[in-house]
Amino acid sequence: MIGVVGAGRMGRPMLRRLAEAGHQVRVLGRSPEARQVLAREPAQVVTEPAAVAEGADIVLVCVDTDAQVSEVCLESGLLEALPSGAALVVHTTGSPHTVEALAARGVDVVDAPVSGGPHDVAAGRVTLFVGGAADTVARVRPVLACYGDPVLHVGPLGAGQRVKLVNNTVFAAQIGLLSHAARLGRQLGVDESVLLDALTHGSAASRALAGVVRRGSVAEFARATADFLTKDLDVVRAVATELGADLGTLTAALDAVASAEAV
Numbered sequence: 001m002i003g004v005v006g007a008g009r010m011g012r013p014m015l016r017r018l019a020e021a022g023h024q025v026r027v028l029g030r031s032p033e034a035r036q037v038l039a040r041e042p043a044q045v046v047t048e049p050a051a052v053a054e055g056a057d058i059v060l061v062c063v064d065t066d067a068q069v070s071e072v073c074l075e076s077g078l079l080e081a082l083p084s085g086a087a088l089v090v091h092t093t094g095s096p097h098t099v100e101a102l103a104a105r106g107v108d109v110v111d112a113p114v115s116g117g118p119h120d121v122a123a124g125r126v127t128l129f130v131g132g133a134a135d136t137v138a139r140v141r142p143v144l145a146c147y148g149d150p151v152l153h154v155g156p157l158g159a160g161q162r163v164k165l166v167n168n169t170v171f172a173a174q175i176g177l178l179s180h181a182a183r184l185g186r187q188l189g190v191d192e193s194v195l196l197d198a199l200t201h202g203s204a205a206s207r208a209l210a211g212v213v214r215r216g217s218v219a220e221f222a223r224a225t226a227d228f229l230t231k232d233l234d235v236v237r238a239v240a241t242e243l244g245a246d247l248g249t250l251t252a253a254l255d256a257v258a259s260a261e262a263v
């Protein structure tokens with residue numbers, strides 16, 4: 001039995017992939033509205049986090065924020081209901097200290113933040129940066145492989161979060177650099193949309209640039225990604241400060257992202 005907490009834009013295609021692979025899935029639906037939507041999914045719907053964990057081999061947590069991870073795992077009885085030997089997988093991007101705090105309760109925890117969108121999950125090709133003990137990661141890997149490819153074991157518990165935060169920092173910095181590039185293009189008399197489309201065919205191509213081109217401008221893409229990037233970059237800055245790390249020249253590029261959003 002696989003439990004799922006957080007059947008939103010990412011969690012719902014996950015549970016579909018799990019069911020298609022032959023797993024029994026139990027999902028949390030706290031509100032009547034959520035339960036009505038989830039009733040159409042191939043999963044048993046329950047109303048409490050503890051019920052998701054009862055009898056489960058693995059519980060996947062795919063909520064929005066660190067605070068929600070702590071609430072659902074520590075304040076709602078989920079950890080207490082998790083059977084001995086079961087594993088908790090946290091897909092939410094956040095501080096590595098959060099998953100470490102969960103593991104301190106005596107639970108096998110894996111952090112596996114995702115890189116990609118709902119369409120990647122649905123296609124079984126979302127990237128997973130996985131942190132955790134080798135034996136625990138080996139135990140959950142077949143489940144993660146139902147929707148993740150590649151499933152990258154990047155180190156001990158918390159390493160997945162650290163890699164994802166660096167990943168999103170670089171992604172945001174690329175958006176900032178593209179903002180500067182568009183400004184330079186305008187100064188040189190080149191239309192932004194023409195410039196950006198041309199760059200996709202050169203050595204400047206990147207996933208960030210492809211997203212910018214789909215949105216039509218750097219400013220539009222910056223605004224479209226602002227919600228999740230702002231959250232993640234706040235965590236990056238906090239974790240970097242805690243660990244004495246230095247963002248270096250990335251800082252200027254990150255500042256350019258905020259400027260691009262305001263355009």
